[in-house]
Amino acid sequence: MNILVTGSNGQLGSEIKDVAASYKSFRFFFMDLPALDICNSSELDIFIAKNKIDTVINCAAYTAVDAAEENAVIAEQVNGAGVLNLVHALAKVKGKLIHISTDYVFDGNGFLPYQESDKTNPMGVYGKTKRNGELAVINGDIDGIVIRTSWLYSAYGTNFVKTMRRLGKERNKLDVIYDQLGTPTNASDLAKTCLDILAFSKETNINAKGNIYHYSNEGVASWYDFAKAIMELGKIDCEVIPIETKDYPTAAKRPHFSVLNKAKIKNDFEIEIPYWRASLAQCISKLNQE
Template sequence: MVVLVTGSSGQLGQSLQFIAPNYPQIDFVFCDTKNLDITSLENCETIFSNYKPDFCINAAAYTAVDKAESEPKKAFAINVIGAKNLAEVSKKFDTVLLHISTDFVFDGNKKTPYLEQDLPNPTGVYGQTKLDGEKAIQQVWEKHFIIRTSWVYSQFGNNFMKTMLRLASERDTISVVNDQIGTPTNAVDLAEILVKIILTDNRQPTTDNFGIYNFSNEGQCSWYDFAKKIFEINSISINLLPIPTTSFPTPAKRPSFSVLDKSKIKAAFNLSIKSWETSLESIK
């Protein structure tokens, strides 16, 4: 079984490389931007023609939420055109496409966990391009899994956990917003779920499992709570101050509540999902 992974140098791509040795039955092909530019349909076709993947995990994305506000064309090229190109070549080669999306497709005005069928309403360029990428895939190729996730961190790449640990080595006091609620997601847990979906082998054209799914770790917290737990686990003593979002203005508006309901993915793939705290402790 050949599984092609785009964006292999990012957090999720590195997490998939980390767990790949545990799955000898899968022939992983890892591609970063140097050998696969998803914004080029020709490049996508060449790679797919060479490897003829059974599955493609699209871990490539423009994820700089604030920068997207000033680089909308670049975000659109990667998150929309790139997704559409992969859907088109996946259709041509009968490849099942697993695409990663985000809680940012929602506006955050809900007070209960978001369901897959809730109406998206992104508030910024990043969320809008991710939503448009979802739609492009849905219009082109039915054999897809779109996985919406949130607050991704890991021992790899750049993320909130690593930023907090770096700041703690430089400062005595850190201020973190406490009025944005969501769920941290360990990228390694997300990687494991993607492999589980693949090994369930939903290549049969009669399957009704294709579509949109939510995945994050279990539970919910604020960014302040997340930071507090990071320092606690790493035995770091620091003056951590909770602040409102209004005290930390950013170019892109963040959803104030973006907890995702995972009932659908748990039922479809018989999953048991770790709490965010337990998962965070696993990469101490």
């Protein structure tokens, strides 16, 4: 299996690089800007044909949630039109696609973990463009699936864990929102899950065309809980103070509740999902070794 990983220098792409060696039957092509741009359809077609790509894990995305409000055209080019380019390119070679999406496709007004079949209602540009990307996969004539995830972090890139660690070492106190609930997700766990799904599908010949799956670590937390755990596990002496969303205004609205129900992905692919604090401890241990 020749696997193209787009957006390979981001959090998830970097974590896939770290675990790739464990999947001996896969041949990986790790690509990111400027070497390969999913917004350039002809460039994509040429690369996929030349390298006999039969599978893509799309980690490329415009993920600056607040900046997307002022850069809607660029966000749509990457999160919507770019995904459609991938779908069209893979349709020509009858290829597979795993596309990564987000909890931001929901409005967060619920109080039960979101199931894949629940109605989407994105509140901002980021969520709307990511939903457009989902629809490109769902409606495309390819063997493609969407995996929605939430609160992604890793030892790579810029994310909440690394920001809290830095600020916690610089300040005595930090204000963190406590009235938004979700689940932190270690990108390393998601990376393994993507490759395990491909391995499982290869062995069982399963075709999950057009399916949506939810993946995050297990459990529920607020950003406040998340920050407290980062300080505790990282042995950082910084007081974390709970505040309400209204006390920390942002350009884009965030879902107040975005916990994902993961029964479907566990059942279909026989996947075990770690608890969020256990995975956070692993990431912090990795960061401490740097």
